[in-house]
Amino acid sequence: MGEKAIIEINKLVKHYKNADADAVDSMSLRIGQGEIYGLLGPNGAGKTTTISMLCGLLRPDSGDIIIDGLNLKTSADKIKSLIGVVPQDIAIYEELTAKENLGFFGKMYGLKNAEIKNISNSLLMRFRLGEKAGQRAKTFSGGMKRRLNLIAGIMHSPKILFLDEPTVGIDVQSKNVILEFLKEIKESGTTIVYTSHIMEEAEKLCSRISIMDRGKEIASGTPKDLLEKNTDCKNLEDIFLKLTGRKLRE
């Protein structure tokens, strides 16, 4: 990582009540500005818990999170104004139209009416939802909802974008539009932290990767580095299976 670290986490620990083991166990990492950083791992690895702590949705039991030089414990509101979050759930109002959804979230981000109008129109067109802008989200297909979910997280042009499984369960075309857009905003300097199960996608998209299992980071580096270190593996998926095992997870 050559660039200045925009996200730094040190010995982060999270334990859920009644759980046998820590969901995140002494996790440390540094993410540079403008990187697309992939958090990969099987179910229950601790990816979503890590992202939730980074966004301020969960309180860590111990450890520090520093974002853009600010400590999350003391400057949560300042940090929240720098970040955008695209959750795994389709976190939009199904009863509202696409435009009404963006109008509401735009106001929540503190955007002005004219900005909301311009940004909404441009992003809806970019994600091929322009013609459906006046339709209620509940009438959208899964792919359309996921695109709208993404727009709602990026319309304020955040410095750092957290994406939790942004392409899960959608058609190839929708996935392609989303990934192309992520590459574009990376070029403009946005830092992206991204979780996924899809190794091929991560291999193409991410500048660096952490593979997590049972709350711990078990490998990290660029996709190229990881392949060089594991010469017996043809691709990232092979490395993933080698490191996390072939046993089914709950």
Place this chain on the structure above:
Amino acid sequence: MNKLFATIKKEILILSRDKAGLAMLFIMPVFLVLVMTLLQDSTFKQLDEKQLPVLIINHDADTFGLRILECMKSSKFFKITEIGNIGKQDLIQKIEKGDYLIGIFINENATKQIRQSIQVKIQGQFPDEVGQLFEYEDSLPGQARVEIFFDPILKSSYKQSILGSLKHFSAMVEARLMFDIYSGLFKDLLDIELRPAGNFDDIVHFDEKYASGGTNQIIPNSVQHNVPAWTIFAMFFIVIPLASNIIKERHSGVSARLLTIAGSKLTSNLGKGVTYFIVGFIQAILMLLIGFFILPLFGLPSLQIGGNVLALFVVTIAVVMAATTYGIAIGNIATTEQQSSIFGSISVVILAAIGGVWVPTFMMSDLMLDLSKTSPLNWGLNAYYDILLRNSGLIDLLPGIALLLGFSFVCMFLSFLYSKRGLN
């Protein structure tokens, strides 16, 4: 402020598109007030307008029997049928068949028995040296008998009503007979002819008034009782759509997304509270308007709000706040929509039942009466009754308003505690 307005706009849009929610918030309460007021009005009026059918068999063709019959016929509460030539068994059969709700059997010689009983008592008052004043018939038993037969379906209140009337009429006849006997004695012993005594029922005048303050006399009726009761009940039903809205938002992930936007979660909760507060207030106005304009179309009296409009406004604000914050608390505490809708609806029905919405608190046992004082619906209802029936002012209502606001504070505190649950 922009965030708050955006949240209110969003909530109004969502609510306006939720047909079932709108029906629950506005149509159901309208029907509830109409149906319950009409139902209870007919119950209130039953004694007045739907006279109780009474069959009287009078075998005493003298003062007592004739006078009782005359008084009963003049009463607006009873529809009297008199049959002179049937026996007691026939009367019982007619009651059993349901032809009449009440049967009265006046035994023969009732007047003679009463007269003789009075004479015995008067004789007891005179010293022995005066001697025997009256001649008694040895064959007469001691007491006059009037037998009353009730249809088993008759409510206890109606039984009390007819027994009270009969005792009142009987006392009047006894007084008249006593006066006649004393008049006879004056003539026999002192040779003084007394003039007729006139009526005995106007010695004491019962002046009926309602104990309400101020000069604005409001007449209690089913409208004055039911409109506030069912208005409060409907306002508390806000709990169901409001709690469901909060849970839906949480389950969809929107709530989590708002937590990642600085200051948005608090604004969102506030916006919800304000929106549903407005809805509750509109409900209250709607119900009052129904009391003013719609209920009179069904032959009911129009709602009278008296002169304390400010007090009515303040109490309505306190009730709506209590209902709204209760909904927000349930939305934050419950983990599923099923939980919130079942707990929300049942808890409101229970709070309404113990609060005196279904059954007036004066009819409750001591235990239930004590329990009723714990229900926020009871605090609101009493405050409304204080305004609409007792003409109380804002100062008199402060304890009730304070309780409602205290309840709101507790609900807000619980909501805050539970909304932090996801962060840990």
